[in-house]
Amino acid sequence: MPKPRTFILVLVSLIVFCARADEFRFPLKPGSVKFAAIGDMGTGEGPQYEVADRMNTERQRFPFDFVIMLGDNIYGGSSPKDFERKFERPYKGLLDASVKFYASLGNHDNPNERFYKPFNMNGSNYYTFKKGNVRFFALDSNYMDARQLAWLQKELQDSGTGDWKICFFHHPLYSSGKTHGSSIELRSLIEPLFIKYGVDAVFSGHDHVYERVKPENGIYYFTEGSSGQLRPDGLAQTSMTDRGFASDRTFMLVEVAGDVLYFETLSRGGAVVDSGELRRPVRASEAAVQNK
C-alpha cells in the first residue's frame, strides 16, 4: 500500500498534469510563421525594457523570427539618442539574435523613421512583405491618401487568395479604448477593401490597452497598444470586446500554421492574458474574386 503522503503527491501531480494539458500550447510546426507584435512601446522607460526582457525570455520557448511594430515606435523625439534608448537598447537581445523588426508609423513617429534600416520599411510609409504562407501589409494610418488606398487595393488584389493576409497599422478600426476608440472614418475607407480581398487579421495600437475584438465581417482584430505605454482602466465596456486587458503592459506571440493562427498575449511578468486559435475563414467575397 502506498503511503497517504505519496498518494496525495501522485494525485496532485495528476491534477496539475491534466490542468496543464488543457492549457494553450503553440504547435511549433516546422515551417510555420512565428512572430511577435508590440505597439506604443517607444517610451525608453522601465516598462518597455521589462516587456523586451520578457520577449527575450519567451523566445527560448517560442522562437519567433520577427516582430511587427504597431506604431509609436519612438516617442518624444527622433534624435540618435532616442533611437538608442527607445529601440536599440531595449531590444538588443532580440536584435543580436537576428530577430527582424517591421515597423508601421504611429502619430508620435517621425516619418523619416522609414529610412531607419532596422525598421525594414525600405524608405516607404507603407509596404508589404511575405513570410511563409502569410502576406503582411504595413499601412500608414496617419495619412490614408488616395495614393495609399490605390496601392492597398492593388497589392491586396495581386496577393491572390491562397495566403493569409494580415494588415497592421497604428489606428484601430475597432476599439473599446476610452481615449481614442474606433477609427470610424478610416474604417469606412479600408474595411471594404479588407472584406473584398479577404484580409484575415488586423493588428493595431494607439489605445494603450490590449483588446481582441469579436470578429467583424469575418476579420479578426487585435489592439496591442500597451507594450510600453499603459492606460489602466482605459477600456470601456462594449459588446465588441472578446477579451480586454488594461492592468499591465503586454505583447503578443503569434504562430500561423496552415489555416490556423495561434496566439498568446503575455504580460511583462509572463502571465497569460489571452490565448487561442483562430481558423482562417473562407469568405464568399474572396471566393468570388478567386473565380473571376
Next chain:
Amino acid sequence: MTTKRRLEYLMNIVMLGMSLATVGGKLGRGQAAVSPSKEAKNEAGFKEFMDHVQAYVNLHKSIESSLPALKKPTDQPEKIANHQQALAQKIREARRHARRGDIFSEEAMEAFRHTVREEFGGPHGHSARTTIRQGEPLKTIHLHVNETYPDGVPYTTLPPTLLLKFPKLPDQVAYRIVVRDLILLDVEANLVIDRIPDIFPETI
C-alpha cells in the same frame, strides 16, 4: 451577416467608390452640390496650388541632390537626422523670403476653405470632427513658414475623407493639422512650407 451589417458594408463600398472616383478625376474635388462656377473656381485654385507645389518640389529635389545622398535606409540614425537638418537648413536659406500665401495663394486658400466648410457642414462632418478629436488634437502650438515641426509633437489625424478631397501631393510634402491651421509640411526636411490659418472649425 445581419441586414444592418450588410447595409453598413454596402454604404462603405459606395462611399469608397465615390471617394476614389472623386480623387481619380483630374483635379475635380467632388463638390457634388456646388454650383459649376464655384467648382470651376475651386479647380482653378487647386491647380494654382499644385503649380506652386511642383515648383517647390523641384527646389527640394535640386537642394537634395546637392547633399550627401540618403538613397538607401541606414542603421545610423544620426545620418537620418543630419540629412533632415541639412535639407531643412538649405531650403530655409533658399526660401528665406518665403511668406505665408506663397503656395496657398488667395485663390488656393479659398478652394481649401470651401472644401473644409463643405466637409464639416456635410454628411461626413460629424465623423471628421470625431477623427480629429480622437487623434490628439494640438491646443497651443503655432507654427510659421520655415519653422521646423517640433520634434516629439504628435500628429493630429487628418480625416481621411477630407484628405481624399484635397489635391494629391508628391511624396516630399504632406498636409497636417496644427490646432486650427492647415499646414503644408516638407516631410523629409520636417519643415513648414506654408499654412492656412484657422481653416478648421473652432468647435472640434
